[in-house]
Amino acid sequence: MSPKLPSHLFPFLIILTLASLYYFSSFISLNTLSSSSSTSPSLTISTCNLFKGTWVFDPNHTPLYDDTCPFHRNAWNCIRNQRQNLSLINSWKWVPRGCDMNRIDPFRFLGSMRNKNVGIVGDSLNENLLVSFLCTLRVADGGARKWKKKGAWRGAYFPKFNVTVAYHRAVLLSKYKWQPKQSESGMQDGSEGIHRVDVDVPADEWAKIAGFYDVLLFNTGHWWNHDKFPKEKPLVFYKAGQPIVPPLEMLDGLKVVLGNMITYIEKEFPRNTLKFWRLQSPRHFYGGDWNQNGSCLFNKPLEENELDLWFEPRNNGVNKEARQMNFVIEKVLQGTNIHVVDFTHLSEFRADAHPAIWLGRKDAVAIWGQDCMHWCLPGVPDTWVDILSQLIIDGFGRTRACCQVVGPIYENFELYIEMSKVDVGRKKSFAL
Ligand SMILES: *[C@@H]1O[C@H](CO)[C@@H](O)[C@H](O)[C@H]1NC(C)=O
Ligand SMILES: *[C@@H]1O[C@H](CO)[C@@H](O)[C@H](O)[C@H]1NC(C)=O
Ligand SMILES: *[C@@H]1O[C@H](CO)[C@@H](O)[C@H](O)[C@H]1NC(C)=O
Helix, strand or coil, X not given: CCCCCCHHHHHHHHHHHHHHHHHHHHHHHHHHHHCCCCCCCCCCCCCCCCCCEEEEECCCCCCCCCCCCCCCCHHHECCCCCCCCHHHHCCEEEEECCCCCCCCCHHHHHHHCCCCEEEEEECHHHHHHHHHHHHHHHHHCCCCEEXXXXXXXXXXXXXXXXXXXXXXXXXXXXXXXXXXXCCXXXXXCCCCEEEEEEEEEECHHHHCCCCCCCEEEEXXXXXXXXXXXXXXXXXEEEECCEECCCCCCHXXXXXXXXXXXXXXXXXXXXXXXXXXXXCCCCCCCECCCCCCCCECCCCCCCCHXXXXXXXXXXXXXXXXXXXXXXXXXXXXXXXXXXXXXXXXXHHHCCCCCCCECCCCCCCHHHHHCCECCCCCECCHHHHHHHHHHHHHHHHXXXXXXXXXXXXXXXXXXXXXXXXXXXXXXXXXXXXX
């Protein structure tokens, strides 16, 4: 006679079976992600490209956190700021073409990251991602507390899992500072001067973090323009402590900075640190730029056939710079062991998901205009986090064959040729 299982064990066995099914099914989807049959000449690592797809309306798709998350930044806390139709806006779900994308499971993610740390370096669009990441992960560890060490601007420590996730603010990545002009009398009033960028020196905020983080995500981009650095107070590029002559234009400076920072990353950071570089977050100013009453009072995503109208540099619209920047950045990243993460395309659809006029301060719009650049939280950055967490788990799950590039290769190269003339000065010895 076969031994009989005590009946009180059955619920337990069912749960165990379901749990293991879930566990293994997630492996299957990850393997789909990393299988290497590629149908296009673009350097995607798989047939399943998480960055191409559509937004599908799904009323059951609801955020994992709300306005009470202690890591919010006021101007992005769109629930508290009562952004109109926010629940409608957050009912859209990103569905990649031809593959399943799992939403992040904060418990499983933190569980698989036990004793590991994630560092995010760059500008406020990466901070936007950080806030979403922290609020999402906090679901699995209510004891999460603020963390701000090693030059971090902000971050959190998750004690249940011994995991730290933090953001290091370095908008240009390179060290830069305001350098007032010396007048003849030796006096300076500080109103005239330059922004000095040391192309070969990483900003202090992230220069000493090698070895601490197991995953790093970099970005830069939207500070490289003449709104931030007008002609009277320009960026002036220095190398080895001396001004570069002839002086570099801003975009050429960007290329040189990228080349140097990537060389630094490849040289200084351990090989087994998982490194990502995220592409630009697109803006959605309609009817004018941010300082010309540009607006983004939309209630639904753009249609695919509208995207080129908004973002194609050939159309010379106010939102064209994301694709231009991407072209430069992707070119410099080619051949490195840094994975390119393309959040641009999926975000281009979401004209409806910015804080716009709901900024939590009455005078904010009068002073700065609408915010059609950062994103409401909860919102689109939650999808970035879903994708990033999948790439991180995938990255640790396999022997780290280096160098897959996950990202778009734009087809209209001729337009960008002009932008890629400068030698970035990245030493090939570090490229793999
Ligand atoms: C958005 O909210 C406004 C005001 O509540 C409403 O009039 C409008 O119909 C809403 N838009 C959609 C698409 O539901
Ligand atoms: C927490 O993680 C760090 C690595 O980030 C490790 O050095 C440390 O020993 C861990 N602490 C505990 C209590 O496991
Ligand atoms: C923006 O709108 C305000 C108020 O309607 C108006 O006074 C101003 O001229 C506009 N600015 C631009 C650049 O269109």
